[in-house]
Amino acid sequence: MNAVPYELPSRKARRLWFFISGIALALFILMAALEVNPLGLFTQFHHIADLADRMFPPNIAVLQDRQIWASVLETLAVATMGTIGGCLVGLLAGLLAASNTTPHPGIRLAVRGAMAVERAITAIFILMILLIALGIGPFASAVTLIFSTIGMFGRLFADAIERAEPQPCESMAATGATRLQIIAFGVLPQVVPALLGLSLYAFEVNVRAAIALGLFGGGGLGFQLHVANSGLRYHDVLGYAIISLLLVSSIERISDQARKRLLNSPTTTT
Amino acid sequence: MIAGYSAPRQFLWRLSAIGGLALALVWAAGLCEFQWKGLADSALRVLEILRGFFPPDWSAAEEILPEAAKTLLLASAATLIGSVLSVPIGLAGARNIAPPWLRLPVRLLLGLERATPDVLLLLFFVVAFGLGSFAGILTLGLSSVAMLGKLMADAIEEADPHVAESVRATGADFSQTIRYGVIPEVLPALVSNTMFRFDYNIRSTIILGAVGAGGLGQEILFSISRTNYERATLAALATLVLIVTAEQVGNSLRQRWMRDLRK
DSSP states (O other): OOOOOOOOHHHHHHHHHHHHHHHHHHHHHHHHHTTOOTTHHHHTHHHHHHHHHHHOSOOGGGGGOHHHHHHHHHHHHHHHHHHHHHHHHHHHHHHHHSTTTOSOHHHHHHHHHHHHHHHHSOHHHHHHHHHHHHOSSHHHHHHHHHHHHHHHHHHHHHHHHHTSOHHHHHHHHHTTOOHHHHIIIIIHHHHHHHHHHHHHHHHHHHHHHHHHHIIIIIOHHHHHHHHHHHTTOHHHHHHHHHHHHHHHHHHHHHHHHHHHHHHHOHHHHO | OOTTOOHHHHHHHHHHHHHHHHHHHHHHHHHTTOOSTTHHHHHHHHHHHHHTTOSOOGGGHHHHHHHHHHHHHHHHHHHHHHHHHHHHHHHHTOTTTSOHHHHHHHHHHHHHHHHSOHHHHHHHHHHHHOSSHHHHHHHHHHHHHHHHHHHHHHHHHHSOHHHHHHHHHTTOOHHHHIIIIIHHHHHHHHHHHHHHHHHHHHHHHHHHIIIIIOSHHHHHHHHHHTTOHHHHHHHHHHHHHHHHHHHHHHHHHHHHHHHHHHO
């Protein structure tokens, strides 16, 4: 038997306290560097009460406003555009970036590198450039989302494609199938459920992002929120906030359900 | 044969799925005012505008460095807060630990927070507390707590119950059972979730910064609205360095800690 190095309980406890005080110290230093007083949450709590006072009750009348439903649809359209466009290009990029489908390892590295760079460029910067070039509105938002979807989900697609079992492809190769045939009938059928599941997730992410980008001039619900907020119409702000919360959570629920059915349905897994 | 499988049904299913997607695309493109015809012109215009963004204005480095530091600090503080608070909240939200009167409200609040987009939360906090780090830290901290707390609760529910049972069998009381039977089981999940969240928080801080939390996001927004494009490029480069470094450091830390924890 190997002797397991045994630590004295007192020493273990000392190490635990050392760890805990280290975290506390780190938090203290971070707060000091940011000039944030965490106690402000309690001493200045009246600000939150104030805000609640100004916002309540939410303006229910916004629900009857045609404009707001148009902007909800606009937000959904931006997210749809970003998801479908981004996932289609992302699938192509993913195929180029997966080790088992790429035409050349060099291409794989180049595409993966490009996607990593895209992920590291903040969406705000991309959106701002597109707003200048294309004008304020949902178009710039949609293109921004297409880019960010390619960067993030193209990589996830590539990882999913790399997880495909090699055996079916090998047996296809043995029958004389070409490379494209192997990809289309050997690799893709294995990974389609994973790719569709990821795409549904992309849609969830993009609905949230579409609201956020709207605040900066990307149109839709976010823009309405921004306008109401800068006009100090706080009852409206709360009304819009409730709408966006309902939108986000219902999209999440629908996509959850769809994902579950997708993974159980025999027609898609074959 | 797989039960329920039939080739014509599969074909119809695929056809309708592709048709539905195409319809959705056409509808969405219409609503987004997608300029298919002018797409090439638009691309040219983007390239032309991009020319104005180069070269980056290196002389602004002195002013941008503190903003980058602020973004990093904000993300770290929020991650630390989220990570520390996720343990008690995870315990309070786990089916096998907490009674329903505690677990259900905790789970409900966590779900509500996660459904709220971060920018919305920040908008509220900025109205309440003004622009700056405080509103930023509140928003990011809350959203980190909500996500890490939920993941923690799930991890605790999935943890091997035999470990806690055998600790209890030695005569340990409730807090000892948690300390020695539950926490060590979920520590690897906590570490890896925390590193994931740190990465997420860096990106998120930049977007939130533009809404009013300060840091690099604000720098980019302000530089561009003052048509100081070269300066914005430098700030964007700083975000690039920050995100890539955070990813690399996070990955290597995670690997090292996970190895230590498995021992």
